[in-house]
Amino acid sequence: MKSISEFRDIINAKIQKESQRLAETEPVNLYIPIKYALEMGGKRLRPAMVLLGYNLFSETFKKAIPAAIAIEIFHNFTLLHDDIMDQSIMRRNQPSVHKKFNENTAILSGDAMSFISFQYLMQSKSNQLFDVIDLFSNTAVEVCEGQQFDMDFEDRIDVKEGEYLRMIKLKTAVLLGCSLKAGALLANVKGKRAEELYGYGVNLGMAFQLQDDLLDTYGNEKTFGKKIGGDIVANKKTFLAVKAMELADKNQKKELLSWMWKKESREKEKIKKVTGIYNELGIKEITQEKIDSYFEAANENLKKLRLTKVQKNGLCQLSEMLLSRNN
């Protein structure tokens, strides 16, 4: 069995090739931005998970390549449209598509990507393709729902933990579950085993997103790769923020809100004061416990899958890669 990082390299090369091929298609004003979006980089995690999901139950992995490309194109489509909606002008240290080209281009090239992902999916040869398309289209709708919940939360100060967890499940975790399960389905694994693998991916995705929230405040700038405190500065509704508002007493709540509403407040002071309240409330520990609980749930899924040592090893490499960013 190949390792997850080998799969990332393999699929990265394939995507480079396909994006080159697409960029030679007319109208070029539609396809050049698609090439740009696909070649911005990224970890190629989801397509690697499709190949891994297939390779877990098969000697090969090549038959899963079209589906892997499909899921990466879909993922990049969501980033492209999210960047318009969030008015993010940078992505991975490069101008985002709507900034590099224009907004109309970003809308339309994104739309085309969503359908191109189905075209790739349809290239898969498998008796289970029908189930894969079903899974993929349902997941795509869920991702849109997650993005909507996320936008809805921007205007609210009373987001509950359960609502937040549902949002990140839809926006992030289900696509990780879908990636692994799609691979397994294509390898003719179905029913309960496919479901457990899906659950494994979703639970890992939840832990991954919560850890991302945690590291944004409590991480090490060098290993996290982003500036610490960015979520606090941007008033982002993370698990930490939601939990803090839930647990804060009257005074703490008042202070948290005053930092949210303050215009042009000094960033450093804001990060320090808000983190101070998080510390008082034990938010770091609560979040870590939540991460651990999802990680344990993923391990429960793993047990029920009754895999060989080699298979288990493949999945453990994945979870290590997902959760290894230093605390």
Place this chain on the structure above:
Amino acid sequence: MKSISEFRDIINAKIQKESQRLAETEPVNLYIPIKYALEMGGKRLRPAMVLLGYNLFSETFKKAIPAAIAIEIFHNFTLLHDDIMDQSIMRRNQPSVHKKFNENTAILSGDAMSFISFQYLMQSKSNQLFDVIDLFSNTAVEVCEGQQFDMDFEDRIDVKEGEYLRMIKLKTAVLLGCSLKAGALLANVKGKRAEELYGYGVNLGMAFQLQDDLLDTYGNEKTFGKKIGGDIVANKKTFLAVKAMELADKNQKKELLSWMWKKESREKEKIKKVTGIYNELGIKEITQEKIDSYFEAANENLKKLRLTKVQKNGLCQLSEMLLSRNN
């Protein structure tokens, strides 16, 4: 066999019901705009064509309803995103979705609609469903390509007839072909017959779009339902405009361009003068000949289909409906 107008009524009722069901789903901020978009009206032509395509080769039509809904949702998704790109604030005498709600909503609800259309498609029970999904995803990509060509043309004054025809084929005609063919495929008609029916729909779609171009300048305001000359005022690259630029002598070209570039020119005078040049060049007759040639091509497809009188009658009602708007 049911008539195309009966099918329109049937599918309209189904879509009302489905949009109500969708609007009861969370997050409501995602689904309410979808309901709004689906209930704005429209002729329900494409879904009626799916039912007709099925009913041509089957005693029933009910099995084609999910696919018909899918195609109508897809069509409305394209209108929704096109309205953002074209900055159209009205559609069917109501505020367009991005005006009624906001642009982010219009982007995301549109995205969701595109995937919901696949969910409906997947509800179809047929051995040929695989071919239908293939057709549908290819058509969807083509529609995006057509929209891109259309946007590209806005900045050009040298669009050639062939380029224009390719654009309207992709943007408009292929979805009509797809609608009929999807119905036929679901009824287990395949191969050459399905292809001829597709060609019939595409050729009819070409004639339909060209007639729309023609009537915008030469139609009767009462029966056309829109103000005459709107395309001229908006400098739209229609078949008439493209053909006129192609055939104009140096002076006529200069005058056409001066009208295009004039800011805040008096609308009535502009329409009169540009139409005057069209008249000098015989654009009305050239366009009518082009329409006739596509209509004849559609009839060639019809012959090759070797249909019974009843079947032919069903398709003739369709072409009459498409092309009957008074000249």
